[in-house]
Amino acid sequence: MSEPLPGVPAAPAHPQPKDAAVVVLFQRAPGGIQVFWLEREAKLRFAGGFFAFPGGRVDVADAAVQVTGLEGPQAQWIVAAARELFEETGVLKARGAQRLAPLELDELRRAVLAETLGFGELLRQRGLTLHAEDFVPAGRWITPPFVPGGFDARFFLVESVPSHVAQVWKGELASGEWIAPAEALSRWEAGTALLHPPSLRAVQVMSKFTDVVSAAQAMRAAPFCRDFYAERIEFQRGVTLYALLTPTLPPATHTNTFLLGTGELLVVDPGSPDDAEIDRLIRFLRAIEPEGLKPKAIVLTHHHGDHVGGARRLVDVLGLPVWAHERTADRSPVKVSRLLRDGEVLELAGPLPMKWRVLHTPGHARGHLTLVDERSKAAVVGDMVAGLGTIVIDPPEGEMAEYLRQLARLEKLPIGTIYPAHGPVIPDGPGKLQEYAAHRAWREAKVLEAIASFGKPVELAEVVPRAYDDVASFVWPIAERNTEAIVAKLVAEGRVVRKGQALSLPLP
Numbered sequence: 001m002s003e004p005l006p007g008v009p010a011a012p013a014h015p016q017p018k019d020a021a022v023v024v025l026f027q028r029a030p031g032g033i034q035v036f037w038l039e040r041e042a043k044l045r046f047a048g049g050f051f052a053f054p055g056g057r058v059d060v061a062d063a064a065v066q067v068t069g070l071e072g073p074q075a076q077w078i079v080a081a082a083r084e085l086f087e088e089t090g091v092l093k094a095r096g097a098q099r100l101a102p103l104e105l106d107e108l109r110r111a112v113l114a115e116t117l118g119f120g121e122l123l124r125q126r127g128l129t130l131h132a133e134d135f136v137p138a139g140r141w142i143t144p145p146f147v148p149g150g151f152d153a154r155f156f157l158v159e160s161v162p163s164h165v166a167q168v169w170k171g172e173l174a175s176g177e178w179i180a181p182a183e184a185l186s187r188w189e190a191g192t193a194l195l196h197p198p199s200l201r202a203v204q205v206m207s208k209f210t211d212v213v214s215a216a217q218a219m220r221a222a223p224f225c226r227d228f229y230a231e232r233i234e235f236q237r238g239v240t241l242y243a244l245l246t247p248t249l250p251p252a253t254h255t256n257t258f259l260l261g262t263g264e265l266l267v268v269d270p271g272s273p274d275d276a277e278i279d280r281l282i283r284f285l286r287a288i289e290p291e292g293l294k295p296k297a298i299v300l301t302h303h304h305g306d307h308v309g310g311a312r313r314l315v316d317v318l319g320l321p322v323w324a325h326e327r328t329a330d331r332s333p334v335k336v337s338r339l340l341r342d343g344e345v346l347e348l349a350g351p352l353p354m355k356w357r358v359l360h361t362p363g364h365a366r367g368h369l370t371l372v373d374e375r376s377k378a379a380v381v382g383d384m385v386a387g388l389g390t391i392v393i394d395p396p397e398g399e400m401a402e403y404l405r406q407l408a409r410l411e412k413l414p415i416g417t418i419y420p421a422h423g424p425v426i427p428d429g430p431g432k433l434q435e436y437a438a439h440r441a442w443r444e445a446k447v448l449e450a451i452a453s454f455g456k457p458v459e460l461a462e463v464v465p466r467a468y469d470d471v472a473s474f475v476w477p478i479a480e481r482n483t484e485a486i487v488a489k490l491v492a493e494g495r496v497v498r499k500g501q502a503l504s505l506p507l508p
Contacts, residue, residue, distance in 0.1 A: 017150035021081035022055030049427025069132035181207035191376030197230035244272035263350025273309035301382030302365035327367030363403025377416035387423025400485035457502035
């Protein structure tokens with residue numbers, strides 16, 4: 001169940017994006033152009049596990065630093081770009097910085113990171129200056145509203161300082177390296193390096209580099225980018241996310257529709273009941289059709305309204321068949337023409353042919369399906385896990401014991417990136433599955449502890465406030481459904497006794 005319940009407040013409004021600056025750092029190597037990219041730590045809330053370029057938010061102190069050839073907010077972005085570049089790579093793009101020795105650069109970098117030395121003060125002490133012409137504007141991108149945390153980021157194309165060694169000090173960053181753009185694209189195609197749209201655009205442009213001006217212009221003229229928001233979000237080759245507004249349980253506000261394939265496409269979970277949202281998806285599908293990308297079928301991971309809400313309109317407008325499990329077909333609002341079964345493989349023709357294995361993973365819903373790419377091991381998991389919050393198991397449709405069996409089944413598979421129906425993509429798929437299993441075990445223990453704490457038979461509604469004392473009370477109506485699923489499992493295992501509405505632990 002993902003639909004909202006009475007009494008549950010709507011998700012808070014998306015916060016105003018924070019101003020930020022990003023540097024696409026490049027060098028001219030004997031074998032051609034190289035860019036310096038970073039792998040962000042998997043645990044980071046924003047873009048954890050993704051590959052990106054050096055950058056971060058604009059600080060208040062950046063306004064006090066002078067930039068030759070520019071002033072005002074535009075100058076602040078360049079200051080932020082130079083500062084973040086120095087903090088994350090050790091490259092100090094300032095006039096006069098080439099005379100600084102490596103050990104001195106390291107000491108200055110440590111001081112700036114520790115905030116014992118301001119970046120502006122560093123420049124003044126060493127007689128260094130920032131020049132606008134050294135930071136070539138290369139586009140603006142704003143984080144889409146369905147992604148938690150948000151930035152309004154200005155990108156700059158910057159040539160590295162030959163005497164400075166770019167290196168990552170681990171913390172928020174896991175690694176960093178110089179890489180040929182063609183190799184970066186190869187890793188993206190293989191699904192081993194996830195890229196957000198601006199980073200993908202940068203490596204695509206730099207793979208055809210001729211000169212700085214042309215490259216920066218090409219980055220600024222990114223296709224499928226409207227009002228600085230990316231409409232085309234392809235984190236790895238053949239997996240495109242198209243988020244649709246849906247009436248869902250907070251904190252989720254969207255359902256992630258996935259377009260799978262590099263030629264033939266599967267449209268997975270077109271969930272919005274709003275015709276305008278589905279029409280937006282249809283326009284996008286038609287816009288990418290000249291590239292040889294053509295929808296083959298709609299696939300439903302399960303029957304809940306926020307996963308099937310737009311299927312009827314897609315069928316009516318595009319004439320697509322609908323594929324789903326038989327336990328989804330018997331309650332779907334649209335006719336299912338092909339029943340999908342556990343273990344079968346869906347083959348998609350295209351420049352990079354894809355094979356998606358179907359797994360029947362009931363528990364959240366009886367007809368729930370998961371799709372796993374046989375090449376990259378990426379998993380489109382519907383409501384097995386979420387990038388935001390957790391998944392509600394609501395009896396009688398939902399069954400906790402079965403859900404946990406399927407979660408354990410996925411844990412044993414070589415799963416890579418997880419693409420959930422709600423919330424951001426999860427690069428560390430195995431880690432998220434383990435986290436979910438541990439959380440479910442912890443919550444089950446909390447329910448047992450709550451029942452025992454009364455010392456007498458107690459009703460379910462009384463158990464919830466104690467078992468869910470870590471969440472706000474408005475969540476308790478949802479938690480009660482989840483607790484019902486946990487209790488049903490415990491009763492079946494003989495660990496809780498239920499007589500009518502009364503719950504108790506078995507006598508020793």
